[in-house]
Amino acid sequence: MEVSQWTGIILAGGQSSRMGTNKALLELNGSSVMTHIVKAIRPAVSRIIVAAGPNEAIYSLMGDERFECIQDDYAGKGPLAGLHAALKVSSTDWNLVSACDMPLLQTSFFDGLKKLAEQYPTSSAIVPCVEDRIHPLAGVYHRRILPGLEQCLIHDRLRVTRWLEQIGCRYVETAELEQAGVLRPELQLSNMNTPEEFEHVRLRLHGSDSSPLA
Template sequence: MIRLTGILLAGGKSSRMGRNKALLLIDGQKNITRLKEKVGRVTEELYLVSNDPKSYEFLQLPIVEDKQKNQGPLAGIEAGLKNGNSAWKLVVACDLPFFNAKVVEVLVEKAKLHPNAQAVVPIIHGRQHPLFALYHQSALATVKECLDEGERKMTVVLSNLKVEAVSVEEFLHAGMTIDEIELAFFNMNRPEDYEWAISQIHNLQGDKEEK
């Protein structure tokens, strides 16, 4: 059995979006609130990583700050790995509007098969998704070393860890559809991404009502 600590990354400057991605409204709720509820169902404890804790007090979650400021999501992962009682951490970025718990099931099964792994990372259409992934406590030393050396690129950090990749085929084999997979890893970086996500939410609701 693998127990998970959830680590929500509240994000940084959101320069491309122009406003805080975590607080964008999706279906009448702040996206970070939706993620708290969804990630909370698949983890035993949940932490929020943010350098602006006052903006997230409403979540009533334990909030930790980056030790090394302005170092991107890697610093958030470092902060998350330092907290919690579970060896495995589920890291989730704040800009995922279509979080799917089935993804977590597949990642956990992969971790069970590879007990020496330090990270379990999805690869969708050739692209790594390190901000919806599992990290083992043992990855902390490497993450810290990279930050200390000024290395912030997730691809470089992952190349120094024992990583098990999860492919699209593995998600399909687990019963997900290609549409579900692509939605699960869709992130909102720009205003048009947000608008698209809103339209998809409405479409999905319409489909449910028709059924």
């Protein structure tokens, strides 16, 4: 599928309570975490939407980057609300999704997910399951999930993994991701919820212009 058939969605409306500060704005190698993710996803899509929730004003003022930010229709209902809001304004059927705390994601990850979507065109969602861990906030979602997703939000059925089971999500493991061209998916899918996890990511990137995935 061509780039024009894809929208990139970054989920960045959380409170970052365990980090103690907004994760998306933390600096890595001179750029914000948000900027790292935008640079990785941008070559794979024609448009980027940031589901910003209450953080909209903050992101819209960030440096030279111009983010198309939207607020949730169902405030306070977690990542499913952000996904719903972004899919609602997306103009493409297929959408690449990333949380705002995965700065090690590379363009190869998103290109690989697009290849998998071509293999499984009837899937509503394609989500990595790496080292026995499901990563629902780094995957592929089709807009056909919108009606059911809205019903989950209305009725406060907010457990993401249970919702994935309901929509018949296709899980892809390490071997399949690597076959699609994703380099070291277990590393790319590292996220950072605490200062300790952020330091771990920072040390991987600090002082090197080369990719930690090379």
